[in-house]
Amino acid sequence: MDMKIKEVAELVGVSIRTLHHYDQIGLLTPKETTDSGYRLYSEENLETLQQILFFKELGFTLKEIKKIINSPSFNRQEALILQRKMLIEKRNKVDKMIKTIDKTIKHMAGEIQMTNEERFEGIKFGFNQFEEEARRRWGNQSIDEINTKLKGMSKDEQNDLSDRWNMIFNKLACLRDQSPESQEVQATIKEWYDFLNKNFSKYSLDAFYGLGQLYINDERFTKNIDQYGEGLAKLMSEAMKVFTNNQIRGGRNENNN
Template identity: 55%
Template sequence: MLKVKEAAELAGVSVRTLHHYDEIGLLHPEEATESGYRLYSPRDLKTLQQILFFRELGFPLKQIKAILHDPGYREEEALRLHRDLLLEKRRRLDVLIANVERTIRHEQGEMDMSDKQRFEGFDFGANPYEQEARERWGDQAVDEAGEKAKAMGEQGQE
């Protein structure tokens, strides 16, 4: 069992982040000391890893919570999804890196570059991973998480 500071250091997040995850019901440690200090089990650390994978892929916390609490959630399936989505993210980054390199060569006068080539790899549309999440955990879980996240964002703007 790890204390909150130890778990935070291990995962590369702040103690405040772990407290927040607990407060919103995303990651509630299995145990606590008599003094009330949170203790993180190996199972809690596995859940934290899943949360961080989803965060890396751009999922909002509300959506992550809905996915993790879905009765159909399977950890191994989620890990395979993370791998596939990270590979896709790497592919997209490779395209952007190639675009940067091409732009440098163009600016140095080494090659021509069309307007279309200048914008290859950019995609600011919907979250490219959302469709995969819908296929895995269903429209309702993703929609509910999206609506909750949207409402939270609107409340923060008031």
């Protein structure tokens, strides 16, 4: 049975204004609007709204959510499986931080002694797991610059950076069934390219291409990336190759004009 907008708002716990906004931006269009102006929401609308709210909880923007759920390759069941995995990871991270807080309270009360390692359990910033490999391939100077930059960040800034990193990988994981040449994949790969250049080191197109090859040629990288979704490393590698070639080709065209 179809539901009026007020009923949906009360059921879900969002405002009527929010549902109006979703309709206006083409994110969630009601099944029908009656002659008297009532928006009616179907069972399918409610399923879509559930997807929207799960993605929002995981930090996706409305623009990103719209791209994902409107993609021809979008599969609701696969999305739920991925969302479950992401929420479990988020829960585990929160559980570890709560455990660290509990230990810290006991430590402050003199009940236990904490090591420095225990003090930061669950909130460690872990982009350096392949630091040795990175140093060998790209030299000490660039890696030292990255580490210096990270150490100069506050914990909140580091966590924001970590969340953005995960966000990009999770977005790409939702697009694994698409062609690496698709508009959605290429737009997200550009986000990855811009993210790396803004926050870590200046990547030339050749270096970015080489990084993509590393994702599939080094099983450590492949295993780590595919934790977000099987086959993600391969998609990213191929998409990074397409991105690089498109950028180089575009540069040539500009020079010829």
